[in-house]
Amino acid sequence: MLVFNGQIPISFESSSIGKKQISIKRVNPVLGFGFSNCRFSSLQKVTWHTAFTIKVTGICLVHCSHSQSGQSLSTSMAVEKKVSKKDGKKEHHLWSKRESTGSGQKALNLVRIVSGLPNEKEAVYGALDKWTAWETEFPLIAAAKALQILRKRRQWIRVIQVAKWMLSKGQGATMGTYDTLLLAFDMDRRVDEAESLWNMILHTHTRSISKQLFARMISLCDHHNRPDKTIEVFADMEELGVKPDEDTVRKVAHAFQKLGQEDKQKLVLKKYLSKWKYIHHNGERVRVRRELQG
Incomplete structure (x- = not known):
């Protein structure tokens, strides 16, 4: 208290x-x-x-x-x-990176294998079959990467062999594979094989042929002085409604000129080339009238 x-x-x-x-x-x-x-x-x-x-x-x-x-x-x-x-993000990132690295290593391994082989179909196809012997599914991504590596290295014979092997297995029937194979035929001067491949493409993929593939075939025909074949491919191009680019138009006009058909040459230039073109003059972009003659 x-x-x-x-x-x-x-x-x-x-x-x-x-x-x-x-x-x-x-x-x-x-x-x-x-x-x-x-x-x-x-x-x-x-x-x-x-x-x-x-x-x-x-x-x-x-x-x-x-x-x-x-x-x-x-x-x-x-x-x-x-x-x-x-x-979760880390696991997904590692999975994508691991998958990409695996296909790249397989592609390099394929390039190494075919580069050391003799130029014989049986030897190359046998080695490619062994390359896929233990695969549960066809390694399409690795094969496509190997095809691009061979293209950059300008190994045209190997490009043709690998591309034909892929197509024989029913794999890689795409516009990209066809474009690479036509380029290899052009560089290796295999015009007859290129024409056979083009006829197959035209009858199999009639409505899905790209402008780039038409341009590739016309360039091949122009490169090997085949004006008649150039005009034939261009006729199919017009029939399917595929508009050519400027470089293709000039090659077609050049083919008409070689065949002595100047009227058709002028008609093609007038139809597909714009009346105006842009040039750079004194550091500025200037529009000028295009000449009729290509």
């Missing part, structure tokens, strides 16, 4: 849980908190400040522990969610 000038403005309660705690029970509003002359009994010499501090400290500890536990729980859930997302 606290004694203040003969009055009892504040009373305390003590609890017996561990150490003694003192809680404020009642405060005299008139006297306020002037405790300069107050004293405790001989049994309990604990100040009011100590009791108040213990009380408030206990409340703060409970509140902080709850808030920290909730915050740590939400933080751990967020971290776990981020880690799971990163793991």
Whole structure:
């Protein structure tokens, strides 16, 4: 009990849980908190400040522990969610990279194999069959990459051998493969084989032949001085409604000129070439009238 000038403005309660705690029970509003002359009994010499501090400290500890536990729980859930997302992206990235690297190594291995073989069909086809002997599916991507590598290295005989082998297996019958094979026939001067391939393409893929493939065949005919074949391919091109590019138009006009058909030459130039063209003059792009003669 606290004694203040003969009055009892504040009373305390003590609890017996561990150490003694003192809680404020009642405060005299008139006297306020002037405790300069107050004293405790001989049994309990604990100040009011100590009791108040213990009380408030206990409340703060409970509140902080709850808030920290909730915050740590939400933080751990967020971290776990981020880690799971990163793991998924990383796994997908590694799978794509591993797949690309595998096909590239197979392509280089194929190029190495065929480059060391004699120029015999049986030897080349036998080696290519061994290359796919243990594959569950035909390695089309690796074979296409190998074809592009051989094309860049200008190994035209190997390009023809690999492309023919792919087509014999029923694989790679695309406009890209046909374009590469026609280019190889052109560079290796195999005009007759190119014509046979073109006739097959024309009858098999009539409505899906691209402008690029028509241009490739016309370029081959022009390169080997076959104006009659150039005009024949151009007639099929017109019939299928494929518009030629400027370079193809000039080659067709040149073929008409060689055959002595100047009127058709002028007609082709007038029909497919624009009256205007753009040139660079003094650092500026200028439109000028195009000459009729190609």
